Amino acid sequence: MNINIAAVDYDGLIPNNVALGDDPRVKRALEKWHPGYIDWWNDMGPEGFQASLVYLRTAISVDPKGWAKFDYVRMPEYRWGVLLAPQHADRKIPFGRHKGEPAWQDVPGEYRAMLRRLIVIQGDTEPASVEQQRHLGKTAPSLYDMRNLFQVNVEEGRHLWAMVYLLQKYFGTDGREEAEALLQRRSGHPDTPRMLGAFNEKTPDWLSFFMFTYFTDRDGKMQLEALAQSGFDPLSRTCRFMLTEEAHHMFVGETGVTRVIQRTCEAMKAAGISDPTNIEAVRKLGVIDLPTIQKKANLHFSLTLDLFGNEISTNAANAFHAGLKGRYREDRLKDDHQLEHDTYPVLRLIDGKIQNEDVSALSALNMRLRDDYVVDANVGVGRWNKVIEEFGIPFQIKLPHVAFHRHIGEFSGVHADVDGKLLSDAEWNQKRNDYLPSDGDKDFIESLMQPQFEPAKFASWIAPPKVGIDNKPGEFEYVKIVDA
Ligand SMILES: [Fe+2]
Ligand SMILES: [Fe+2]
Secondary structure (H helix, E strand, O other), rough: OOOOOOOOOOOOOEEEEOOOHHHHHHHHHHHHEEEEEEHHHHHOOOOOOOEEEEEEEEEOOOOOOOOOEEEHHHHOOOOOOOOOOOOOOOOOOOOOOOOOOOEEEOOOOOHHHHHHHHHHHHHHHHHHHHOOOOHHHHHHOOOOHHHHHEEEEEHHHHHHHHHHHHHHHHHHHHHHHHHHHHHHHOOOOOOOEEEEEEEEOOOOOOHHHHHHHHHHHHHHHHHHHHHHHHHHHHHHHHHHHHHHHHHHHHHHHHHHHHHHHHHHHHHHHHHHOOOOHHHHHHHHOOOOOOOHHHHHHHHHHHHHHHHHOOOOHHHHHHHHHHHOOOOOOOOOOOOOOOOOOOEEEEEEEEOOOOEEEEEEEOOOOOHHHHHHHHHHHHHHHHHHHHHHHHHOOOOOOOOOOOOOOOOHHHHHHEEEEEOEEEEEHHHHHHHHHHOOOHHHHHHHHHHHHOOOOOOOOOHHHHHHOOHEEEEEEOOOOOOOOOOO
């Protein structure tokens, strides 16, 4: 008999490694929630491929090595479940006013509302991205890419399960109500939108999908990293396992953009075009010109920065002080982990100028997480530029200034260009289309979104991947399409 505590119990309706069988109240609550979830998946999950066989990975263990098993699955039959990383014995609260006390195994009464709110906000993003991406299957540039889209989608569904488990297990009646509400809101709906702005935007094409998984799933990573530090141990353990799944989403984004860039550069070279700004000539080759790729990056980066909230935030201070949400890699930072006497430089708009101001480190935690995010996001951009450089094309993708195109925080009331120069309304209106995709750019990209569903084939605008998923060869049929 297998007594590996990392292994997942797949016997019941809900796969889990939390001994759900010994917890009839929570098991019943989740079983009651399950049909509503399946209804949501059928209504709002990937459109048109629910009967198809998709080569998906499913977690069979939470051991970092080899936790996934690959097989053909119909998405509605995916084994969504509750998976927590193993408990660390004697774990202590790593930061805040309770630093050094034993980590909470139950919800501390005084922080109940704050904790529930953090879980609900995280939970709301998970189904939102599935809703945003539901139309993309129909225009997949290959079966490989289609499979990756669906893998991301089912895992975002599982992330919703992860947050719903916490709500059902630890928050009683109001947790149940929140779990229901997570199935009711809809991305972009005028009356019942998702909670955060970027999750109500459209993901209209595959370049947007890759940018979203690169930039916006990376916000997910930062939030999960901060919550993985939580003194509330079940939240910490949940987020630690979610992070292992999240890594694949960002891989899909980074390599997706890399392959688009690669294809563009190859086509330019073959046609003898060396000027990347000769947009018309490049587009005639059926690939996406580099300046348009830059505009898409500008859009998704700036929308994602809004997810970090106000630079100066009492909520963030309170959540840290209470020991609920830490900093990025709190456990590797060398300071007192309480920050009551520290300051942190925050980029602000002061007297019409963008400048740094030292503010209390506790109130600057959103800013700090955002700074860590920008550093992390820049790493992959460097790798994109390596590809362009190898082709000798004089162009570099750059992340825009943090004041560019913002709707939340210090810079939401002004216009700035990608270098952080403030612009009048008139100047912004004149230059906007130099920085963000114009209607013409969108139409062009849309014209390229022709499906390519033959194994081993790829749409004109994207290069094949270097390696297959699960080391499968190029001709592997990642999705066996079955009409419903
Ligand atoms: Fe997620
Ligand atoms: Fe994700």
